[in-house]
Amino acid sequence: MLVLEDGTALTGESYGAVGQTLGEAVFATGMTGYQETLTDPSYRRQIVVQTAPHIGNTGWNDEDDESDRIWVAGYVVRDPARLASNWRSRRRLDEELTRQGVVGICGVDTRAVTRRLRERGSMRAGVFSGPALAGRAELLDRVLASPPMAGADLVGEVTVAQPYVVPAATPARFRVAALDLGIKSNTPRMLAARGIETHVLPATTTLEQLLALAPDGVFLSNGPGDPATADRAVELTRQVLTRGLPLFGICFGNQILGRALGRGTYKMRYGHRGLNIPVIEHATGRVAITSQNHGFAVDGEPGARFDSDFGAAVVSHSCPNDGTVEGLTCLDVPAFSVQYHPEAAAGPHDAATLFDRFCDLMAAGAPTPAGRDH
Amino acid sequence: MPKRADLSHVMVIGSGPIVIGQACEFDYSGTQACRVLREEGLRVSLVNSNPATIMTDPEFADATYIEPITPEFVEKVIAAEAAAGYPVEALLATLGGQTALNTAVALHENGVLERYGVELIGADIDAIQRGEDRLKFKDVVRSVGAEVPRSAVCRSMEQVHEAVAELGLPVVIRPSFTMGGLGSGMAHTPSDLERMASLGLTESPVHEVLIEESVLGWKEYELELMRDHRDNVVVVCSIENIDAMGVHTGDSVTVAPAMTLTDREYQHMRDVGIAVLRKVGVDTGGCNIQFAVHPETGRLVVIEMNPRVSRSSALASKATGFPIAKIAAKLAIGYTLDEITNDITGETPASFEPTLDYVVVKVPRFAFEKFPGADPTLTTTMKSVGEAMALGRSFPEALGKALRSMETPSVGFWTRPDPPDASARSELEALRVPHDGRLYTAERALRLGATVTEVAQVSGFDPWFVDQIAALAELRVELVAAAELDEPLLRRAKRAGISDRQLAAVRGDLTEAGVRALRHRLGVRPVYKTVDTCAAEFAARTPYHYSAYENSADAETEVTEQRERPKVIILGSGPNRIGQGIEFDYSCVHAAIALRDAGYETVMVNCNPETVSTDYDTSDRLYFEPLTFEDVMEVVDAERTSGTVAGIIVQLGGQTPLGLAQRLADAGVPVVGTPPEAIHLAEDRGSFGAVLERAGLPAPAYGTATSFAEARKIADEIGYPVLVRPSYVLGGRGMEIVYDEETLAGYIARATEVTPEHPVLVDRFLDDAIEIDVDALCDGDEVYLGGIMEHIEEAGVHSGDSSCALPPIALGESDLATVRSSTEAIARGVGVRGLLNVQYALKDDVLYVLEANPRASRTAPFVSKATAVPLAKAAARIMLGASIAELRAEGMLPPRGDGGDLPADAPVAVKEAVLPFHRFRTPEGHGVDSLLGPEMKSTGEVMGIDAAFGQAFAKSQAAAYGSLPTSGRVFVSVANRDKRAMVFPVKRLADLGFEVLATSGTANTLRRNGIPCTVVRKHFEGPDNVVDLINAGGVDMIINTPYGNRGPRVDGYEIRTAAVSRDIPCVTTVQGAAAAVQGIEALIRGDITVRPLQVLHAALRGARQGPDRPETG
Ligand SMILES: Nc1ncnc2c1ncn2[C@@H]1O[C@H](COP(=O)(O)OP(=O)(O)O)[C@@H](O)[C@H]1O
């Protein structure tokens, strides 16, 4: 049974592990890439409702994980595959869910749930099966007792314990210190492909520890939870900016940079979670189809210039669907960030060039005009 | 960047007649384009020879030229527009299929575009050629680092042999610049190779074939992409073919979105697609790219690209709600994707990629039963004549709906008994060869014990799809075993897309009605979801719905309330098939427009993705649903709960909805227009006979037989030849002219379904009769003759296949008077309210009634365009209570007079049918007979309109087949009974300077009449015979009337098939010959001009207002 904070309750069949799970119900509209979605740390503590009706068709392989485990708190699908069909597949999705103890539900009207979340906004929810089942009221109480996402500091739960290094795939040109706020494996992969040696560091890393690596640039990863709680990362970012080190952030990292530049962040009604979201780059007017997964956003108007403690900056990218800030660029210090996922796994590769732009910054080590890429 | 300021006049080229591989999807795209361009304040001139299209309605362009789509005529149009003071500035050719694209290329090559300063917008010549020229295209693909099948382009058989020596068999043979894979195929053996390659060389307009490495059995995918001039690119839709490589996408069962790709594989495909699109350089608009993926290695190769809107684009538009053609038109005139809003959400821009929360299945519709002898194996050449699409919340649900949309004998799994000797082994064997209904075979195989792996193995279907079908087979076991159908089981069945009828079939204990009652009692009802392009992320404003079953009785349905305006539900005509095509969609769309204007809320129900009727903005509401009783009734109930249903229209969509009339009425649905009882009066032979008797109208003597004995008895009474056919058919299916008892016995033996419920009708066959077609309106009292069409071929050639002229060219006043009075008598006698179509045969001054169809006819659009009167719109209004008098007052109908008494100076319109013979081959690779008969075989039609018959006929021929010859050699060989009648036209041809060739018998007659001619051997008289001559290109026109009995082995068969494969005019009737002569004379006189429909119509109306017009009663 799936129970939403507003009392909505839908019955289906248990999928994956049996039991109880609580979290924030969000919908994801990607038609491909469930494996990447499930293993994306940004989904920590979230119950993902997949709008694509058939899930599991291509099974589970050993190459497409975005981290070492499934992070979603729960999984809601309509029609799970009985058979996995893909030459790379190693096992069925439900087997993997069960193996990793992820409680899911199938057979429910995912479109109806999505419409509810769209109208009422993301809500706390719970999936219950087997022994965890009880009366509706009882289940609703459990949901209401669970902590809300706003104000949640989840970085600590997903970041690495020990630093590790991802060597460059081509002759090393730069060394990058990547602050792991919930990083996805494809990011170091993309950096490595561009001759970058990536040092993935725990969220607790201090400026000294960071500088000790003598990095050419700093990377702020994506991650779960409410950016308003990430004071530590914000502070570190401000120090990095003061030192004029090239900096690039994505998703959560964009919100961190935003806060470092003095902007506020807010919780969106139901966020952006899909592989089809247009982003306009104001400098060129070009549109990229991007992969996104965020429930919080930075305050700001499309294309607006603003002053910060680190000089002028602009809202360099925004989403034409609803005007959400999708990217920031500093004009006086070498720093920029985007709210979407240029590493795009799952998702379209339209924005991959942003990593090249990061390289340019490190090569130049100097401030950039907005939108210097392509 | 907003719209270009430098454009004020754009020319759009349509795709001409409906043929296999190019159907009404281009009416849909062209119509959208014209709409958009005019909304943008541009002058639009349009060229399209197909009168049955919505786009050729005068409202949709400023100047509508119903003229042949040939470089010559399009140039005439460009010149005419310039002369009228409206020089054409730009040509948009990417929305009219291959025909428009090829014409644009020709106009570029012959310098016309340059001469008149016309710019090609959408895709420029280089882009078109990089996309269409298979060799250039392969270089493009390689240059972006992607793979293609190895191949070589050959211009001669020598080159072909070299290529195959390297590639090894099998190879794919593909003629360049043909549409729908015409002439292409898979050569497995050297002899295949010889035959196909030489054929391909002739069928390619540039005499060039591509010999290509086979990737048979790989998974086939398509991407639909759009690009704007700022280089923003979006992928609108991915489509996966269930039938693997080797079966043309047009003939494959396809699914959207792709079901069996991981994100990595999909994104790789997307990257390649975008890179290719950029490199090809399609400046703006839509394009379609096809891929093959190796199932075991994931290796991806690019197969081809269409740098234009295609059949798949239409499918993708309907599947996603993203109007590709409309947006392509906007992009072509300068907009960028982010400047265009997505109609469906009303707020978000078009610069996004639709995401689906449902599954779409398209199933092709074939017509092999029409072409005896044709090889039904599915290959790389498209053979299907239409398709149906269905949406569901799961693959099985969508598949079930699609299968029951087909109107084939099987309406979904389990609805017909298995072949007696079917076994897992036999079905697995059958699965190896692609054929129509292969999914049925797969289900049988699984049910009879084959494993998913085995079935996937032999069929090449992805195991995931096979498993989905296996799940159905398993469910069936439960359905059969269950003591009774309880709510959970019934719900599971419905969620799996199983119809009430299928349930009744598997459960002996319930009828379809019984299942329905039970289902309603248990509260198992569908809900209606919305196609919103965004998986519910944003609210949708367009009510474009599909039904789905969810797992609870209180599941959410998205049909909104509307109680102000009464609703009218219009039932469409389902998949295109021979006998029921775009003409019926035309009438449905007109009803939607007229009734919306009249203040009703219009609700369209249809399942054909190619059509204008299934555009989300044609009606106020669109339900993309099968046209079965079950599905229609659920829609009716949904609409009744959300408002008041004033009526349902079953008369405009052809036989499909008409067949539902009685059941709908019995279920208490207000069927408007001609009541079901009246429909029965007209359709049931007995009761119709009574109607005629009462009116004192003659009909061919006939009888009804349920056995050979009865049939023979009737035939003996009325005398041979007789025409035999099963009752209740459209498009004359199973009709034959029988000249003797033996053949009669054969027919009865073959006509399997001869039972008391399905008797056989035996008519006296009227030889050498003139056939006349009439379309009329009746409001219960007054009768308005829409038009009287005189057929050119004699009765015996199906009305849908014969060419006809309007106004009639040779009928006398008294005949016309009889036609009028008879039609009025029938309309009143039957009790028609709306449209009526009557077919007559005039023999020895007696006007026999052949049949009356109490519905919109195939000719309604043709008549409307020829007479400047919107018949279908008027019919719709009449059905909802308007009288003809009121419509005359309103101006929808002329103030007085009707189509039966057109002004003397009215232009002559000629309709010509287009036949698909050259698409079919016998398994041995010979052509099929092109002989015309009472069984309809044409896929589409064209209209030629001009001042007099000669010019109009010449145009119709040019539009249908390519121009009549004005000089050269004509070969004549006619049956004895025709020899006399043939003398005159042939003499005329000789006088016009043609060299006459003839077979000995014919030659004698001609010589005796002083016509010089050369004798040629018949095909069986040894070498250098006429067939060789034709194949060698030594003949420019053929006049050949069949001798003796019909049947594939008739004399002249080889001659006609040779003509078909050489694409030269082949006249098979005396009347046709006379018409051809007139056309040729007109061509030689060179007085053929082009005039827009708007001008012709204005003239007609003017003449009608004229003072001295007689009143007609
Ligand atoms: N190299 C090949 N090997 C096997 N089948 C092929 C190959 N190329 C094309 N086909 C099949 O032939 C069909 C038609 O080929 P295509 O290139 O799409 O021509 P068309 O212009 O008719 O669409 C394809 O849909 C595919 O199923």
Ligand SMILES: Nc1ncnc2c1ncn2[C@@H]1O[C@H](COP(=O)(O)OP(=O)(O)O)[C@@H](O)[C@H]1O
């Ligand atoms: N008694 C007849 N004598 C000669 N030709 C006939 C006769 N009846 C039908 N036909 C021919 O057969 C064609 C199809 O017959 P019709 O009754 O119109 O069936 P359908 O329902 O397919 O239109 C007609 O268009 C006409 O050419």
Ligand SMILES: [Mg+2]
């Ligand atoms: Mg193709």
Ligand SMILES: [Mg+2]
């Ligand atoms: Mg008829």
